[in-house]
Amino acid sequence: EDQVTQSPEALRLQEGESSSLNCSYTVSGLRGLFWYRQDPGKGPEFLFTLYSAGEEKEKERLKATLTKKESFLHITAPKPEDSATYLCAVQAWNSGYALNFGKGTSLLVTP
Amino acid sequence: DVKVTQSSRYLVKRTGEKVFLECVQDMDHENMFWYRQDPGLGLRLIYFSYDVKMKEKGDIPEGYSVSREKKERFSLILESASTNQTSMYLCASFGQGEAGELFFGEGSRLTVL
Numbered sequence: 001e002d003q004v005t006q007s008p009e010a011l012r013l014q015e016g017e018s019s020s021l022n023c024s025y026t027v028s029g030l031r032g033l034f035w036y037r038q039d040p041g042k043g044p045e046f047l048f049t050l051y052s053a054g055e056e057k058e059k060e061r062l063k064a065t066l067t068k069k070e071s072f073l074h075i076t077a078p079k080p081e082d083s084a085t086y087l088c089a090v091q092a093w094n095s096g097y098a099l100n101f102g103k104g105t106s107l108l109v110t111p
Numbered sequence: 112d113v114k115v116t117q118s119s120r121y122l123v124k125r126t127g128e129k130v131f132l133e134c135v136q137d138m139d140h141e142n143m144f145w146y147r148q149d150p151g152l153g154l155r156l157i158y159f160s161y162d163v164k165m166k167e168k169g170d171i172p173e174g175y176s177v178s179r180e181k182k183e184r185f186s187l188i189l190e191s192a193s194t195n196q197t198s199m200y201l202c203a204s205f206g207q208g209e210a211g212e213l214f215f216g217e218g219s220r221l222t223v224l
Contacts, residue, residue, distance in 0.1 A: 043201055043215035097142045097205045099213055103153035
């Protein structure tokens with residue numbers, strides 16, 4: 001059975017204090033690993049898709065990396081507007097394009 | 112921009128009522144999904160559909176059914192709502208052959224009294 005575990009559950013950072021969020025996964029045939037951002041009361045907003053170990057993608061202060069067992073979302077010099085819940089999900093080749101989500105990391109960035 | 116629109120942002124229903132949650136996407140996507148999201152449990156897949164009139168059970172289909180009569184519309188039906196179905200419901204769509212983005216709607220928060 002596919003499993004996605006995110007850590008930590010919650011993270012509080014000072015503005016400018018860089019850190020990383022972890023997503024560990026087990027899946028039978030990874031088609032893609034996805035990162036989403038979710039603000040309170042809203043639907044998840046797509047950030048990145050990673051397809052193979054060693055792949056990296058960047059967007060503003062965010063950088064996602066992928067190994068065969070885990071993915072990291074690195075946040076460099078975060079700002080208060082980066083506060084949100086970050087969701088990781090895996091898509092398996094036999095899943096019919098459905099995503100299996102982790103429970104998320106709630107990030108709070110204080111001024 | 113791809114848009115996934117959920118018809119109701121907030122609903123309040125009574126136990127035993129039949130509830131319809133509607134979702135429409137405007138990008139001609141083949142695949143559509145219904146998830147529910149609960150604190151501490153994350154997003155869980157209820158049902159998905161890969162074509163008109165086709166449906167597949169997800170991880171938690173009990174108490175739900177779906178309908179896909181047109182490609183752009185995917186409906187979630189609660190035949191007899193119960194209090195444990197109080198949740199945030201999220202619809203999503205995905206196009207085959209694309210780079211791989213699942214597009215979500217804004218969500219429908221359902222409260223069953």
